[in-house]
Amino acid sequence: MVENLFEQTVLWSVLTAVLWVFAARGARRLAARPTAVSMRRRSRLGLVLLCCALVATAVRAAVALALVGAAGWLGGADYLLFGTVPVVVGGLAVAALTLPAYLRVSRAARGARGDTAPDSSLDMASGAAPGALTVAAPEAASGTASDTASGAASGAASGTAPDAARGAVPDAAPGTAYDAASAAEPVAAPGGAAAQREPSDALRGLAARTRLVVPVRACCVAALLGAACTLHPPTPPYTGMFLLQGALLALAAGALTLFHQRRLDAPTARALRPAPRTRRLLRTSALLTCLAVLGAGGWSMAAEHSRLPGRMGGSSHTHAYDTGGGPSAGSGPARDVADLKGDHEGKPDRRFTLTATDRTRHLASGEKVAALAFNGRLPGPELRVRRGELVEVVLVNRDVEGGVTLHWHGVEVPNAEDGVAGVTQDAVGPGRRHVYRFRPARAGTFWYHSHQQSSTAVARGLFGALIVEEPEKPGDAGGAGPDVVDRTVVAHAWAVGGATSAGGPPRGGAGGDSGGAGGALSGVNGTGAPLRTALGDDTGPRKEKVPAGTRVRLRLVNADNCPRTYSLAGTPFEVAAIDGNPVHRPTALRGRLLRVAGGGRYDVTFRQPAGPVQLTVVGDANASSASHGFEGCGEDGAYGAGRPETASLLLAPGAVTPKETPEPVTGPVFDPLHYGTPTRAPFGPSPSFDRDFSLVLGNSFGFFDGRPMVLWTINNAVYPDIPALLVHKGDLVRTTFLNRSLDDHPMHLHGHRMLVLSKDGKKATGSPWWTDTLNVAPGERYEVAFRADNPGLWMDHCHNLDHARDGMVLHLAYDGVTSPYETGSKTGNQPE
Ligand SMILES: [Cu+2]
Incomplete structure (x- = not known):
């Protein structure tokens, strides 16, 4: 619903602007029609166009209102305030002023053609002869009709022969009503001649009236500005911007009125005469040149303005805060990120070394990957530890030019161990090392990956699984025992066929342009390297013998950008954990597809039946980039169009003939919202929250770091202009x-x-659904809460x-x- 309304908003804003542009052009040129007949036709066409523009404006307003209704005030306020209100105000003015003026021209022109009796109801001044057209006196006083009069007068003053022949009113003075008897061309001349006749000055005067021209042009400006604000919405807060826009539009309307007045008052009253062709040509080319210059200037200014500074200081932290309704900054204890470390003194319970290298590696199929790998493996080695152990991981960067870090995705580590380049540490350059230490407080399925140039680092292989087991009960919550099979299945789309260094490595991920932030990792894309979906490093079917009755835990890790859809066929199963958080008393599922967020994890458990069980990934990684223009996740919000990939995992007690292999399930997709059994959570849906943040994820057309693109925005801004969410320790926060x-x-x-x-407004009713990576699909709205305790x-x-x-x-x-680290091209720290 919201997604659809959002698309409609964009569509109608553009359509409305186009219609108003044509309507404005028609209104401006109506007076310059060469013959009465064409003026009549144009006035009718103009009426139709105006009605279309008004209807489009009404639809535009309705869609914006519906969006506010469906998504809340913050979800649609910008479209309503900037894209709708001004053009609706303009539309009302047009309906009140311009439509009647158009009707009058249309009627007068009909009379002028001579083949129809003039409309006697039309402004019949008392005493005027039948068929005579009179500009009503009351209007003359308004200063609007005076345009007409003065226009006609100046037309007469120009004294050209045809004017004289048509009997332009010689003594018409500003502010005086005059009898424009000639406007109606009372003599029913033989059709052809009348049709070819130039419109009288009076008729032209009617068509050039301020109320006919200016409101439409003002509305056009409002619609164009509204469309611009819809395609590139302003960032909140909106009040100041809204007032500014209103003032600008009022100024524009005033300027248009003055301009029009001056045209009418000019000695030759150009508005009433078609300009010579050469002059029109000149004017058009001048206008186009101006627009081109303005456009190019605006383009390069916007591009330049969007360039990221070479250094963005964590320490200065100059960007704004969103306080979420809580106390503002300044009262928290001053602390340095570098001091918020794990235990670096004691003897670690587990010690690992992860060595990052840049080499061509091979998938199990033999296909080449221009990989960045930990310990030479795709993906990196699985790390298994126990809850509460002191874990030490030594990161060694052998030769990854762009630098490496290690982020423990989903684990609540102390801040300095979080591994984000430029925020919690400096990127680890070639030949350097960095030691991480932390005690995982919860058992579950996690993963690690580099958070330096992560869009390329993760795509090329700098990641692996991190499994935290319960200390006391191996074999129950995860540890392998004799009757338990515990497998981690990491799904990833590898860009295959690449060679190292020379030509630049192809990028993986969801396809699309690289554009990356520079450095060795971003490489040169555009090689169109195909993406092959693998479970681990295997793009083909894999088989494992599992005795019937064995308890099986599959830990699904999605190491891709887009949601991954899995089919587990041949057995009922439970979703035992989401993002490393156990589901309380899960119930058995059958025939459900599992959609795991990019970066998310599901643990599924089942008892091996006598027959085979097959895990497949549904959707082709290559389909995404082809079917979606914005390097997105494909039409169905996930990779591809539902075709099972070749990568699969088959678990069976014995040999399996192809016939016995279960067909992939077809859905519906599992939704954790009502799954499992409710149990006590530390906070519920309706306590009072200390902070309440609202993050609207959107699209906008604009520039990022000098490049034009479709922006992915949060509250209509992109990094580093998105205000940081400010919290104090202990705050209960809703987002x-x-x-x-x-x-x-x-x-x-x-x-x-x-x-x-x-x-989407429906309360979660099942087991408490904890997550660290929540997929928010187009149109969806989630409320989440967390305790600020780290x-x-x-x-x-x-x-x-x-x-x-x-x-x-x-x-x-x-x-x-505060952080002593900085990001930016001059620092070597580029977290994304
Ligand atoms: Cu996104």
């Missing part, structure tokens, strides 16, 4: 996500987990990493926390 854009956005909050309160500066961004690279990033900032 509303509303997606009125054309693509899915898996919103990922670092260092915290969010409890889903509602979706001080630091945290990323809150779209985990479609291409969107993040293009600015869909903001921060959750604890008051008083």
